[in-house]
Amino acid sequence: MGRRSIHTQEELRELIIAATTSIIDEVGIDGLSAREIAKHIGYSPGTLYNMFENLDDLLLIIEARLLDDLRQQLLEAITNAPAHEQLPLLAATYFEFTQNHPKRWSLLIEHRIPGDHPVPDWYEDKISSLLQPFEEVLDPILADASPEARRRHARTIWAGIHGLTSLSTANKLATITNHSGQVLIDDLVMTYLAGLQSSARHSGRIAPEKEKR
Amino acid sequence: MGRRSIHTQEELRELIIAATTSIIDEVGIDGLSAREIAKHIGYSPGTLYNMFENLDDLLLIIEARLLDDLRQQLLEAITNAPAHEQLPLLAATYFEFTQNHPKRWSLLIEHRIPGDHPVPDWYEDKISSLLQPFEEVLDPILADASPEARRRHARTIWAGIHGLTSLSTANKLATITNHSGQVLIDDLVMTYLAGLQSSARHSGRIAPEKEKR
DNA sequence: TGAGTATGTATCGACCGGCGGCCCATGCTT
DNA sequence: AAGCATGGGCCGCCGGTCGATACATACTCA
Numbered sequence: 001m002g003r004r005s006i007h008t009q010e011e012l013r014e015l016i017i018a019a020t021t022s023i024i025d026e027v028g029i030d031g032l033s034a035r036e037i038a039k040h041i042g043y044s045p046g047t048l049y050n051m052f053e054n055l056d057d058l059l060l061i062i063e064a065r066l067l068d069d070l071r072q073q074l075l076e077a078i079t080n081a082p083a084h085e086q087l088p089l090l091a092a093t094y095f096e097f098t099q100n101h102p103k104r105w106s107l108l109i110e111h112r113i114p115g116d117h118p119v120p121d122w123y124e125d126k127i128s129s130l131l132q133p134f135e136e137v138l139d140p141i142l143a144d145a146s147p148e149a150r151r152r153h154a155r156t157i158w159a160g161i162h163g164l165t166s167l168s169t170a171n172k173l174a175t176i177t178n179h180s181g182q183v184l185i186d187d188l189v190m191t192y193l194a195g196l197q198s199s200a201r202h203s204g205r206i207a208p209e210k211e212k213r
Numbered sequence: 214m215g216r217r218s219i220h221t222q223e224e225l226r227e228l229i230i231a232a233t234t235s236i237i238d239e240v241g242i243d244g245l246s247a248r249e250i251a252k253h254i255g256y257s258p259g260t261l262y263n264m265f266e267n268l269d270d271l272l273l274i275i276e277a278r279l280l281d282d283l284r285q286q287l288l289e290a291i292t293n294a295p296a297h298e299q300l301p302l303l304a305a306t307y308f309e310f311t312q313n314h315p316k317r318w319s320l321l322i323e324h325r326i327p328g329d330h331p332v333p334d335w336y337e338d339k340i341s342s343l344l345q346p347f348e349e350v351l352d353p354i355l356a357d358a359s360p361e362a363r364r365r366h367a368r369t370i371w372a373g374i375h376g377l378t379s380l381s382t383a384n385k386l387a388t389i390t391n392h393s394g395q396v397l398i399d400d401l402v403m404t405y406l407a408g409l410q411s412s413a414r415h416s417g418r419i420a421p422e423k424e425k426r
Numbered sequence: 427t428g429a430g431t432a433t434g435t436a437t438c439g440a441c442c443g444g445c446g447g448c449c450c451a452t453g454c455t456t
Numbered sequence: 457a458a459g460c461a462t463g464g465g466c467c468g469c470c471g472g473t474c475g476a477t478a479c480a481t482a483c484t485c486a
Contacts, residue, residue, distance in 0.1 A: 009461095030325075030327050033444080033445065033446080034445085034446060034447080035444085035445080035446095043462080043463085044462070044463045044464060045446085045447085045463090045464080046447090046448080046449080046462070046463060046464065046465095047461080047462060047463075048447095049446095049447065049448075050461075050462080054446075054447070055446070055447090106325070109322070109323070109383075110322070110323040110325060112243075112319070112323060112383075114243050152393070152396065152397065152400055153400065153404070155393075155397055156377075156397045156400045156401045156404070159373075159376055159377045159380050159397060159401075160372075160373035160376055160377065160401055161376075162376050162380065163372055163373055163374075163375050163376010163377060163379060163380070164369075164372045164373065164376060166376060166379065167372050167375065167376070170322070170325075171325075171332065180365070180368075183365065184365065184368055184369045184372060187365055187366065187369045188369045188372075188373055188405070190408070191366070191369070191405050191408035191409055191412070192401070192404050192405055192408055193408065194407070194408035194409075194411045194412055195403070195404035195405055195406065195407035195408030195409075195411065196404055196407075196408075197411070198407045198408065198410070198411035199404070199407055222436090225436095246469085246470065246471080247470085247471060247472080248469090248470080248471090256437075256438085257437065257438045257439060258438090258439080258471085258472085259437070259438060259439070259472085259473080259474080260436080260437060260438075261472095262471095262472065262473075263436070263437080267471075267472070268471070268472090
């Protein structure tokens with residue numbers, strides 16, 4: 001068969017990404033295969049490998065877009081919100097987002113690249129940039145803490161929220177949290193915040209070093 | 214081929230479980246296949262299916278044993294420990310355990326049963342029983358809180374710790390926390406505890422209902 | 427009691443459909 | 457005419473199935 005030129009490379013690429021995303025959203029990653037994607041878009045399996053190195057590469061791109069979307073929604077959620085509500089808003093938005101795309105979120109959690117190390121840098125950058133909203137929101141609360149402490153607290157609360165949302169979408173562990181994910185998220189955020197403020201109060205300010213333990 | 218009777222059914226079962234566990238620990242779940250297991254124990258692939266319904270069934274059993282081991286270590290960690298150190302000890306033990314068995318822990322997180330629901334009850338019970346040490350340890354701190362609040366706080370802190378450890382073993386998200394998992398765990402536990410105590414202090418006791426938000 | 431036979435079953439391994447990934451002859455488009 | 461996007465067959469795997477096999481055992485009978 002020869003060239004079709006019905007779609008440009010870029011169109012074809014987007015077609016593949018869209019088809020793959022919809023398959024994942026509908027039947028989950030177990031129903032996904034190169035043949036299935038190809039069938040959806042009316043091309044042959046081989047064509048996929050002209051556009052993407054392999055399926056992992058394709059999935060990584062889908063995950064990256066999901067991360068972009070999430071980051072966007074996090075940023076939108078806190079614009080024009082009162083400072084003291086921003087962290088709970090972030091948490092709620094994070095949780096809601098994962099609940100809205102459970103299969104794709106599970107993909108993000110469960111998809112592992114074969115071989116042990118080679119997650120591309122741009123992917124890690126996207127993960128890191130999820131932290132940014134949390135750092136921004138914590139900044140006023142931790143105004144006098146050391147930069148290192150601020151980074152640490154942002155990571156902690158982010159990871160905690162992330163953990164709760166992951167447990168909630170992974171149906172294997174869900175009995176623990178399924179009915180009450182949002183409640184637990186609130187609990188985590190509020191109690192952690194209270195802890196931060198309590199530390200600040202006790203030491204006059206948050207001590208730049210070793211303010212805990 | 215006929216019966217060998219070199220191993221009893223029970224021995225064979227344990228042989229399979231041991232071989233599978235060692236394959237996972239060494240090369241991870243990607244290197245695992247029925248043929249590979251069979252080769253390790255000197256039997257044919259078909260034999261596996263006399264002992265286990267399928268690979269998922271086998272993996273679930275391995276996960277269950279991992280959960281049992283973890284629970285055991287958690288309980289040991291807090292016996293004879295001063296009350297105020299118990300929660301940090303639990304957290305540290307949890308984290309250390311997952312770091313000691315990273316591939317098997319990843320299996321636990323990432324392994325999904327095909328089809329959406331059918332995680333067996335005994336499996337969910339094992340998950341639930343992980344919560345028990347956390348509830349025990351929180352009890353003295355939350356002596357005057359409602360049972361519902363105590364359950365909630367235990368779940369929250371457990372899920373947070375779980376989330377942090379999972380992020381740390383999943384190499385895809387690791388850049389965030391890899392160098393400092395233990396530090397973040399400490400931060401989470403200490404700050405959350407401070408938050409709980411602060412709530413208790415402010416309201417005289419922890420309010421039985423709606424003590425937050 | 428011991429040899430010979432019948433029975434049951436543990437085990438094997440070929441087989442099935444499907445997978446990811448590869449590759450290059452084909453034939454359309456320019 | 458020529459270059460290249462594309463199709464689709466191919467390879468070596470996979471998980472899982474199942475009928476054939478051959479061994480351990482139970483039984484029979486001398």
